[in-house]
Amino acid sequence: MAEADVTDPVDLNEDSQKTKPKKSSKKKDVSYPLKVVYCGVCSMPVEYCEFNPAYKDCKKWLAENCPDLFERLTIEEEADAGDGKKKKQKRGGRGVMKVKKKAEPQTVTISRIQRQKKKYVTVVRGIGSHDIDLKDAAKAFASRFSCGASVSGDDEIVIQGDVTDDLLDYLSEKFNIDEDNIEDLGDVKK
Amino acid sequence: MFKKFNDKENISGTTQVKSSVIRSIREKLLDTYPDIKDYLDQILPKKEPIKLIKCHDHIEILALGGEPVFFKQRDFFMPTLKLLHKYPFLLPHQQVDQGAIQFVLSGANIMCPGLTSPGAHLVQADKETVVAVMAEGKQHALAIGVMKMSTEAIKSVNKGIGIENVHYLSDGLWHMKALKK
DSSP: OOOSOOSOHHHHHHHHHHTOSOOSSOOTTSOSSOOOOBOTTTOSBGGGGGGSTTHHHHHHHHHHHOHHHHHHHHHHHHHHHHHOSSSSOOOOSOOOOOOOOOOOOOOEEEEEEEOSSSOEEEEEESOGGGTOOHHHHHHHHHHHHTSOEEEEETTEEEEESOOHHHHHHHHHHHSOOOGGGEEEEEEEOO | OOTTOOTTTSEEEEEEOOHHHHHHHHHHHHHHOGGGGGGHHHHSOSSSOEEEEEESTTEEEEEETTEEEEEEESSOEEEOHHHHHHSGGGSOEEEEOHHHHHHHHTTOOEEHHHHHSTTOBOOOOOTTOEEEEEETTOSSOOEEEEESSOHHHHHHHOOSEEEEEEEETTSTTTTOOOOOO
16 A cells, blocks of 8 residues: 655655654744655565564565665664664563465466356356456456356356456456466356 | 464454544543543544454454544453554553663563663553553653553552553564555
8 A cells, every 4th residue: 555655755865854843843944744665565664664573574565665765764773783683672572573374366266157058158157366356357357248246255256247358358468367377167057 | 462463363354433422532531531531523523434353362442543542452442552642642641761661562561660760760650540551751652551550559569560562663563564445
């Protein structure tokens, strides 16, 4: 969640420096709202990245997205290392944050189920792991194929009618799912 | 409060808030956070629809354009961390030392020694006030808490829970996905 503006990190630095004195009184020369840069990996403000177990990934992200801040951080870190560890207070016990693993994008499977002799429904599974909202997707399918489409369970969408062929193109076009990542299972019994 | 919060499981419903209700909420907010006065129109614009998200355990969240701005459990509204980062003057700032940061970030309550040690800084506050938890050497708040002891008590007793951790970085509310309109 990096909705914070990262386009202008220099400006932000000035802002944050002005607010450094930690008092709850307002500073008149700062305009609110402040802009805060949130890390794209751990979603916290960049200064707290070091507490993330996956700090390396955060650093990578920072180096790519706002090199200015990254440089400053490395300089500070080196200074810290020079000072030695006297300054930092340490405590025992377990206080290590847990990392939530992001679900790996699964393959999307498309299958067809026969309803009656000539009628089919198409079942799409595995879309949710691609960071797509299921409800939105169902709606998009419904309007694209002008038929009924509904979310029918955990990570499963049922589209009324046989749309397997069109769906393959539509998935890669609309949701940017790689075609190699889509599997057509063909006919499946209920 | 939000340690195990999950936006899929813990939300029971969302409703649009009536303008009359919003008016009373605005008044209450002004009452509890007098500093908000000049910015209230920015934070809760009068024209835009505001949603109230009801969750389990009596938690209610006010969201503006899908982004949670205030939350409350039973009685009073508190700003979310995202909002607090934008307007840091909303709450009194209590500072903890560096050693405490990692524990606070995994949701621990703030113990008195972490507030009285050399790296920490205590501001006068009564029991049950909402405070922002800052950290030594950091610019942004890392948690929002409720004082469980007054500042004097923290200094004299120096034991046990000083501030209850209500909302911290990377908890359930922080990770809550923005709602669709």
